[in-house]
Structure formats: C-alpha cells, structure tokens
Amino acid sequence: MPITVKSLWDEGGEKLSLSIVTGEQNLDRKLPETAMNRPGLALTGFFQYFANQRLQIFGLAEFTYLKSLSQNDRVERLEELFGQQIPGIVITRNRKVPKDILELAERHKVPVFRTPMVTMNFVNECTVLLEKLTAPQKRIQGTCMELMGIGVLLRGDPGIGKSETALSLIERGYSLVSDDVTEVRRTSRGGLVCWANEVTRYHMEIRGLGIIHVPSLFGVAAIRRQTELDLVIDLKKPTGNEDRTGVHPDTIEIMGVEVPCITLPVRSGRDMANIVEVAALNQKLKELGHDAAKELDDKIISRLTKGRVQHG
Structure with a gap:
C-alpha cells in the first residue's frame, strides 16, 4: 500500500x-x-x-x-x-x-x-x-534488548518475568529497545529490525511497581531506538524436556526470516538475566564462527571413532 x-x-x-x-x-x-x-x-x-x-x-x-x-x-x-x-x-x-x-x-x-x-x-x-x-512490518509480543550488539527478543506468557529479566539486564549495563510489545520490520538485506511503539518507547511496566521511564532512572545509555534481531528467547515453565546440548539449535520464522530460538525454563531462584546474558554472548560467538556445542560434539565423535579403530 x-x-x-x-x-x-x-x-x-x-x-x-x-x-x-x-x-x-x-x-x-x-x-x-x-x-x-x-x-x-x-x-x-x-x-x-x-x-x-x-x-x-x-x-x-x-x-x-x-x-x-x-x-x-x-x-x-x-x-x-x-x-x-x-x-x-x-x-x-x-x-x-x-x-x-x-x-x-x-x-x-x-x-x-x-x-x-x-x-x-x-x-x-x-x-x-x-x-x-x-517495508513489511509486524507487531509481536515480547521485550527486546540489545546485549553486546546482539538483538534479543524475550517472549513468554504474561507474568513469566520478561520485564524483570530485562530490568536486571539494564542494571548490568545493557540497553532496552522495547517492553512487552515490539515492532518488527524486514530489511532489504533480509534481516529484521526491532523498535518500540512511539507511545510506549523508553517505558517499562514492572508488576507491583507500575510504569517506569528507563532513561530517567538509568541514563540514555540504557536505551536503544532500534536493533537488528539476532536471537529469540522463550521464557517458559520447566517441562523436563529442555535441550541440554544445543547441538541442534531451533529457529523460528518471523516475516519469512529464520531467527535462532532458545527455550529457557524459568525456576524460582534462577538468575534468568545471567542466563540470557550468556545466551547472547554465545550467539555472538556463533556469528564469529565459534560454536561450543558443535566443537564438543565433534570432539566426542572423534574420540569415539579413535576408540573403535584401536579396538578394531
């Protein structure tokens, strides 16, 4: 149109x-x-x-x-x-x-x-x-953050702790892009860009506290106007079937673009901000060509193969 x-x-x-x-x-x-x-x-x-x-x-x-x-x-x-x-x-x-x-x-x-x-x-x-x-645009539920240059979209059911996790990450020096509702646009390079709605930009809702204005509390470095989307993290209640190796990572399709997707179980006392931070750093290493899960898998297969040859 x-x-x-x-x-x-x-x-x-x-x-x-x-x-x-x-x-x-x-x-x-x-x-x-x-x-x-x-x-x-x-x-x-x-x-x-x-x-x-x-x-x-x-x-x-x-x-x-x-x-x-x-x-x-x-x-x-x-x-x-x-x-x-x-x-x-x-x-x-x-x-x-x-x-x-x-x-x-x-x-x-x-x-x-x-x-x-x-x-x-x-x-x-x-x-x-x-x-x-x-460009085609879409509005999706989720809180978007930028961590070390990696755009992360936190998704999950209401009350699961998206905003609280994002708040902890802001306190660690990372930046908020949008809270709860994120606007997404496909770029000419085939990627995705996220930003906040004009009305809610720079604001967060913290249950029990209400609405806060992030740059007023944490400074302008705590916000980003937009970021490219590199990773989607789903926060969910534990089921016992969570991936424990990461050898075969999942992806999710958003507007025709495949984005890496991780499911993290939320448990009482678990530092979700720390895990999200590590997930973003791990994604950054993958983009640089260093995949820890694949390297370990290759080492195990190599060791097993050598063992078979020696006993053959």
Whole structure:
C-alpha cells in the first residue's frame, strides 16, 4: 500500500532537513514509488518515459537548464511537468524556489520542499527512509534488548518475568529497545529490525511497581531506538524436556526470516538475566564462527571413532 507525502514529512522532515515552501495542505498525495526522479529529460520536453509517480528532485543541473530557457519555454515545460500529477517536489542546496514553480505548485496542489542537502546525499538518504516506510512490518509480543550488539527478543506468557529479566539486564549495563510489545520490520538485506511503539518507547511496566521511564532512572545509555534481531528467547515453565546440548539449535520464522530460538525454563531462584546474558554472548560467538556445542560434539565423535579403530 503506497504511503503519502505526509508520511515522509512526519518521519524524515527533521532528518532530511526539509522545510515546506508551499502545499502544506496537500501532503495527503500518494507516493507509490520509493525511488527518486530527477526530471532533467522531462524539462527538455520528453515525457514518454517520465516517472510521474516519484518524488521529483530539482538540483543544480535542473536549475541551470531552466535558466537557459526562455520565459515561455520554461513555463511551458514546467506546466507539462506539473500536469503529470507528480506527488511532490524537493529543491536541494536550499536554492530559492522560482516564482513559476510556486505558482504552478499552488495551482496543481503539489507540495514543494526545500533542503540544504546536496542532491546526491538527499537522494540516498531519502531512498533509504522511503524503503523503511514501505517495508513489511509486524507487531509481536515480547521485550527486546540489545546485549553486546546482539538483538534479543524475550517472549513468554504474561507474568513469566520478561520485564524483570530485562530490568536486571539494564542494571548490568545493557540497553532496552522495547517492553512487552515490539515492532518488527524486514530489511532489504533480509534481516529484521526491532523498535518500540512511539507511545510506549523508553517505558517499562514492572508488576507491583507500575510504569517506569528507563532513561530517567538509568541514563540514555540504557536505551536503544532500534536493533537488528539476532536471537529469540522463550521464557517458559520447566517441562523436563529442555535441550541440554544445543547441538541442534531451533529457529523460528518471523516475516519469512529464520531467527535462532532458545527455550529457557524459568525456576524460582534462577538468575534468568545471567542466563540470557550468556545466551547472547554465545550467539555472538556463533556469528564469529565459534560454536561450543558443535566443537564438543565433534570432539566426542572423534574420540569415539579413535576408540573403535584401536579396538578394531
């Protein structure tokens, strides 16, 4: 589903240093495509393959060419450009917007923005932002933490101790991303990114205590705006069937991405924060190519094989 120009303004207005020149009442125009378009060819009068569903970027080349045209030709080309129902225009390098563009933008109800950014830098950053806005997203139950650069999602039944475990980890110097409800987005690289809902961001609910504001109590280092998801940990009541070797790790599919998943039994007196910390460190070692469970399994098989040969 296409986003609107307002979505871009709300999410990236500050980051992209955008200011609205005209058309603030027309921000509901659809942005069907995430790519940008520089309308140099269209300004010459060639509109056969004009990308009219993209945001139009006016940089140094476009302005230089417009200045080379006569007044009548410039107005005629711009009139045809605006007649293509474009979603919006961005003027880079903080250039003054020509009167012709302002008048046509108001007549065709096209929003016009301006940014001090260099054209190529703006195109790159805006493309990334638009891909983020249009990427598939999902809301899942769980508390997300970042430990040593590893994004960990803690899941479990209500009251199992997710927030309490997360609080203990924060006290150890790790960072909270989201509590109880986590937003997840698939990246263009095939991974997953987690962040908190705007309303609940930086807050935690601790049973018996209520709502706390994490950065006020533990400082800004105790929070992260987002993190890549590397590991899912399910906190559950013990069943007696828990994995004791880790040789064949489980995975869980989230939005088509396979993520390593560990089930940890929660028992009275067990330091869950310590175990989650070790699980995150172990996952980091696995990503670096060091798998302790597999190495031990290989050693045992090697020892058994040698024993058979000697007694054969």
